[in-house]
Amino acid sequence: MSDQNIMLSCQGVSIRYKIGDLKDIGLKEWVTRRLTGRYSVVDFWADKDVSFTINEGDMLGIIGTNGAGKSTLLKAVSGIMEPTEGYIVRKGRVVALLELASGFDGDLTVTENAYLRGAMLGYTRTFMDEMYSRIIDFAELKGFEDRPFKQLSSGMKSRLAFSIASLVKPEILILDEVLSVGDGSFRAKSEAKMREIIKGGATTILVSHSIGQIRAMCSKVLWLDKGRQIEFTDDVKGCCDRYEAFLAARKNAKV
């Protein structure tokens, strides 16, 4: 493992949310609390001291229960957020596909949304013109192109989102629960497509609640729990086993 191959490196990354400040209490309450000296902000660390590195061609799986800090970490990796502590070094273009189905505009048609999303992912107009029919074919949305987006079923929305997103050719690709969209047949199709992208040399980060997917596709695993890093290892099988044991133990404890 030489240093030149490192595509992404996170060192001691911590991300803090503030609780109880402006966004929760509004201007009036903020002023009165400031005046009476009762103003206090509670820190909430969504991620605490997370470190990992991935090399070219790696596929990193991130596992953890809800609220473990997975999505927040990905936002920091993609540059939408900045870590409160620690640093992240990226090599190459990062494209993050987070919560795919949201961020579309319900009033626009399928076509208009496709172009808007394409533009957000950095595609040029000519590229979109060329690819448009392929996108619609892949998403199986022929005949729906002029419908307002809000009339589509949620499966259709995610399919469109995936079809547009899968055209990207980034150096680092981040997938947050993306592969779990659509029905069975579409899922198989999208997994095949994803494998194709990864084969093309992209370094990938995958967040999934499906341990099977992680086992099958990833070469490294990062396990987060309540913002803390439990494990970062290339022993995918071992880590997944331990994680499943942890989940089973928790389930038993609750019952």
Add this chain to the structure above:
Amino acid sequence: MFEELVKRDFKKKYKRTILGMGWSLLSPLLMLLVMKVAFEQFFGRTVDHYTTYLFCGLLTFNWFAESTNGGMRSLLWNASIFTKVNVPKYMFLFSVNVQVLLNFALTLLVFFAFCAIDHVSFSWRFLCLVFPITTMLFFSLGIGMVLSAFFIFFRDIDYIWSLALQLLMYGSAIFYTVDKFPPSMQFAFSMNPVYRHIAYIREVVLAGTIPSLETHLTLIGFALAAFLAGIFMYRHYNTEFLYYV
């Protein structure tokens, strides 16, 4: 991306309206009509071309109001985009302003038509109008940026700003004249950027003269101050917005 945003904003704004952009023209014209009927008896006696005088004020003020109101909300409305994709956040505000600017341009054409009807003599000096329009553009962009940043943190800004705009409307001498006021009040007017822009346009259109160098510098000063403040807010809070949406 910018192009697609602009298109989206247009489509959304005029969706399912019969008149479409006509509404954007109609509202200042109706305001003009109401003000003319209401105030001509009081102020129209001492002001020549009172309709044009009114229109100068309304034209400028409406642009400013629309631009800052739209700009204020632009960032929050696009929260679902910028929390998922790393895009330059000023794009949303600029996109709204393209539309507002176009409305303004249309209204300006109508304004010139009214000038002709009102027998205002056109001259080459009208070209100077490019100057206040440019400074006003940067001024309102800057204010819009500052407001949109605050709007993310305090939703109260919405109400505060609509109140402020109302006060500003009455304080910008849209339908009255300022020369009867005492010097201290005159000074207050001279500190009002919107009024200064209106006054510039009136001087060119109604008096046919080019305002002083000092006026030009003041307008540049206002525009620069607002725009820099806006850039500062966006730079400083670029990664903070996310936590508050």
